[in-house]
Amino acid sequence: MDEAFASRCAACHDSGQGRLRTARNRWSQGEVAAIVADVLTQFARECGDAALARVVGGIADRLRAPVRVAVSGRPGVGRGTLAAALPGARFRITDRAADVGVLVTAETVKPEDRAVVDAWRDAGVPVLVVLNKADVAGADDRQVRRCAQVAAAPVLPAVALLADVTLDDALPPRIPSPVDQAVTRIVQ
Incomplete structure (x- = not known):
């Protein structure tokens, strides 16, 4: 050693x-x-x-390797601000082969948001929904639960300008490697 x-x-x-x-x-x-x-x-x-x-x-x-994060969201919800808040050493923003998908939305999860979540999930990518502009929208626990139910994914209320304070802890841990996934399938 x-x-x-x-x-x-x-x-x-x-x-x-x-x-x-x-x-x-x-x-x-x-x-x-x-x-x-x-x-x-x-x-x-x-x-x-x-x-x-x-x-x-x-x-x-x-x-x-840094965690590869795909950040998506409708225009005007703060997607770019939130993506810029991810620290560069630990995360790499990508549009393909993501380890985790972060969907940024404001006020509510809309059908087009759910389609993005479903596409990531179908690709085996864990998803976190960020309910942005929580200070303006007044995101309370009920609204967060409702969004989580519609998205079928964990929801984190946030203010994108402060996102680097909380998003790091909310992201799922690193996904297993293909070898780990193969071993899991064999064990099950």
Whole structure:
């Protein structure tokens, strides 16, 4: 095990609740992903099985890659503002091969919004609906629940100018790799 990795691991322990903690603070999801990717990369180098090394190396690469986010929405709902609020290091805005779809809407989910959600879902892409302009529309819990029911997806009320504060935590965790999905199908 290389020294840099060993020193990162020596400072942490599992609290018994599945959370890695350091003396200073809990590790972020990105830090944990980086550690796992480092371990997988080292395993791939040392395992001696070329096919397994390719699979494990691919998983490590996927852990290091930014989450590919497709952002969609009708004109005037704040789609561009919200897309600009996503931090560039962790997210990459894309219009194809997305890991997660973010549908931006205002006031309510309309049939054309639901069509976008359905298309993403049919493609196997997890969806988050952002109910933008919540400060203007007065989005209360009932409205959020109603939008979630119509969209059949989680809904996050937001003000796009403040979106970077809350959207990062609301996005689903990284989706499993194709290898993970294949293993899941085999296990089921």
